[in-house]
Amino acid sequence: MTTNSISKKYMLFYINSVKDMNAWAFELPELKLENVSAYLGDKQIVKNFSARISDGELHVLMGPNGSGKTTLVKAIAGHRAYRLEGKVLLDNENISNLETNKKALKGLAIALQEPPSLEGVRVGEVLIKIAKKFRRLNDMEVSKFVKDVLNVVGLDSDVLSKYYMAEFSGGEKRKLELAKVLIMNPKVAILDEPDSGVDIDSIPRIASTVSKLLSAGSSVLLITHQFSLFDYLRPKRVHIMISGEKVLESSPDIIDELEKEGYKVVKKYGDRK
């Protein structure tokens, strides 16, 4: 064995040891959902949903309209209309019962499918407040930073003077929710259909925003019906929910079949959860 190959071998050993040490010493960003159920009054909408999204991974949740995806997201967010059972673990800490803003401060950011409007509150006030809180930027830096983020999601900085969500079209709302999440620099982001109602030219931009989140180290759970996003994004895992239940978790290899054949492909793969 040459000196060169010995030193290469040693380097590999060293790198792997350091990786192991890091994994042991620092928790990697991870969202674990353990048997999460969501109830609306007495009605159970989501049934025992479990998933593990870790280490800067992109996971996708798909399923027919009305299958319970948004209900799952709202219950995780802490929406008062829904009762959550089961565990939501962020870096192994059970955050299930924390208030929404506390969950956000722990590192969970959520882009809602139908975000509420804030009448009388301007976009600039909201985004600057979030940027100061989550990015610790000073007055000089914050305004440029927020404008840069709006540019990333494809919104003009004119929107800063509009009322938050109230004066926005459907597609613009999706982009503003994404801007909010990007500013929060979260450990984990859950994005509920950030592409719905968005024009065709904006799809690559939505995808590149998701990529930006991933390259900044966020783990992402993306809910979508939009197969064209997969021209730009390759998820690590695909979860499929039907009638409130996770019926399949798969590698992304299933995506082409799913696009061609629809949710009946699930039957082919049985109970591979």
Ligand SMILES: Nc1ncnc2c1ncn2[C@@H]1O[C@H](COP(=O)(O)OP(=O)(O)OP(=O)(O)O)[C@@H](O)[C@H]1O
């Ligand atoms: N506030 C509510 N009042 C009445 N029914 C509700 C409410 N929230 C959810 N549901 C019902 O729960 C079921 C799941 O709805 P949810 O919005 O979670 O579906 P989804 O999977 O997100 O669908 P989509 O793909 O259309 O966004 C639907 O049958 C819906 O009618």
Ligand SMILES: [Mg+2]
């Ligand atoms: Mg939905």
